[in-house]
Amino acid sequence: xxxxxxxxxxxxxxxxxxxxxxxxxxxxxxxxxxxxxxxxxxxxxxxxxxxxxxxxxxxxxxxxxxxxxxxxxxxxxxxxxxxxxxxxxxxxxxxxxxxxxxxxxxxxxxxxxxxxxxxxxxxxxxxxxxxxxxxxxxxxxxxxxxxxxxxxxxxxxxxxxxxxxxxxxxxxxxxxxxxxxxxxxxxxxxxxxxxxxxxxxxxxxxxxxxxxxxx
Numbered sequence: 527x528x529x530x531x532x533x534x535x536x537x538x539x540x541x542x543x544x545x546x547x548x549x550x551x552x553x554x555x556x557x558x559x560x561x562x563x564x565x566x567x568x569x570x571x572x573x574x575x576x577x578x579x580x581x582x583x584x585x586x587x588x589x590x591x592x593x594x595x596x597x598x599x600x601x602x603x604x605x606x607x608x609x610x611x612x613x614x615x616x617x618x619x620x621x622x623x624x625x626x627x628x629x630x631x632x633x634x635x636x637x638x639x640x641x642x643x644x645x646x647x648x649x650x651x652x653x654x655x656x657x658x659x660x661x662x663x664x665x666x667x668x669x670x671x672x673x674x675x676x677x678x679x680x681x682x683x684x685x686x687x688x689x690x691x692x693x694x695x696x697x698x699x700x701x702x703x704x705x706x707x708x709x710x711x712x713x714x715x716x717x718x719x720x721x722x723x724x725x726x727x728x729x730x731x732x733x734x735x736x737x738x739x740x741x
Contacts, residue, residue: 546654550697561707568711600633600719626723665686
């Protein structure tokens with residue numbers, strides 16, 4: 527099966543295979559963009575937590591470098607919220623806890639941005655493949671119904687139907703694998719933010735206070 531034959535099948539598919547290619551391109555775009563973004567956020571978040579745990583003299587410069595390199599780091603919102611005030615009493619601590627939790631909630635939608643598109647593609651691709659299968663079988667049976675001896679046309683229609691099914695399943699499987707992977711990374715980033723929130727609340731020592739107020 528050469529390229530020209532595949533193009534002929536795609537042209538006879540009623541546009542379903544071209545739509546499948548569009549879905550695959552869109553899915554890969556979302557996968558690549560979110561994978562790079564979340565990988566950077568995870569790496570920066572781990573570095574940030576390690577620096578806040580340390581008491582070295584260059585911790586502040588390290589934090590400044592992180593925020594300069596990753597200006598959209600979601601963890602920064604917790605730092606900004608905590609830098610305005612530090613808990614001194616139980617009531618202040620509860621207020622700070624609510625403020626930090628609000629900051630986390632504001633950042634979560636930014637983490638899973640565009641994932642709804644990938645979720646839609648995972649559901650839509652098999653259905654589109656099924657639609658292409660129906661069109662292919664319809665073309666095959668229409669040749670048989672004409673009473674002509676056209677074995678090539680019949681096999682072409684069956685090949686078109688099977689190719690549409692396979693294409694839909696491949697797109698859905700690729701999307702599902704990366705969708706679960708991206709959701710796992712999002713949970714890890716949220717876990718980092720929750721860890722950072724607890725660190726800010728529990729480590730009310732002068733080292734962390736100095737870092738927060740200086741940033």
